[in-house]
Amino acid sequence: MNTINNILLQLDTDAVASSFDAVVAVDSGVNTLLQYASIRLENLTGLVHGAMFTRSPSKLKHTAIFIGGSDVEAAEQIYRQVIATFFGPIRVSVVMDANGCNTTSVAAVESGFSGLWTLGDIVKDETKPVRALVMGGTGPVGQRIATLLLDRGCHVVVHSRSAEKAAAVVARLRQGTTSGQIELSTATGMELNGVLPGFDLVFNAGAAGVQTLDETAMRALTVSRGVIVDLNAVPPAGVAGVAAMDHAKSMGERLLFGALAVGASKMKLHRAVIQACFRANDREFNLREIAALSANLMTTETNVC
Secondary structure (H helix, E strand, O other), rough: OOOOEEHHHHHHHOOOOHHHHHHHHHOOOEEEEEEEEOOOOOHHHHHHHHHHOOOOOOHHHHHEEEOOOHHHHHOOOOOHHHHHHHHOOOOEEEEOOHHHHHHHHHHHHHHHHHHHHHHOOHHHHOOOOEEEEEOOOOOOOHHHHHHHHHHOEEEEEEOOOOOHHHHHHHHHHHHOOOOOEEEEOOOOOOHHHHHHHOEEEEEEEOOOOOOOOOOHHHHHOOOEEEEEEOOOOOOOOOEEEOOOOOEEEEEOOOEEEHHHHHHHHHHHHHHHHHHHOOOOOOOOOEEEEEHHHHHHHHHHHHHHO
């Protein structure tokens, strides 16, 4: 009996396809990796057809498409067009995780809530929603963190230095939720420090190498119980006092999660998503689908333990 190779088409919007995504694909058990760079809507259809029409329907689950690149918005367009190209059962599974935006966001939110469950009393109080602040909330990862928090019924505050950009993001996210509440903030300095203790969860999804919360802000923040997740792995720390490898480390009344600690969970999830693509030929993995897969994995691991 012939073994059918699992083939992954890596479609990247950048001029050079990501070596990071390629390594993760190989580590996920992909037998054959086909990399294509500079992907645009106009050169996409032929590649998708090549994935669709080269194997019989019963073997299409052994082919999948991964969409990556540094331009998340362009990758979203590619993802939608790939799905629009499929018809009926003639299709393959596809995942969009440009710049790691989806797996990172899911891992960040899971880290935050694992910290809250460790603290216990915050999430058990059903009389009030969890309050979450997302620093750098207008970027690709920040917006996705906010989306996942809203899905969980949180009261979310998106923080940005640009009021206009934040307003546009908040308006769009508000239209997409029926669960949580969302508002924007451009507060800085003492004004920001004054409200920080009121947040159960604080995420830093700001630009790499930029310190979003300094020592003064941390002194204000750590007097109240909650969790801080810093996704900046490039010195200086995005949140003063949070080291990249921190995993539920205590500082005052807060638990800290650093970028590399979150990254370990992100890598595990990234591999799991790739592997899930080869279980059927009709899986579509964007933010919420990846979050659902992650939740199922966590439930399975808990049951096994």
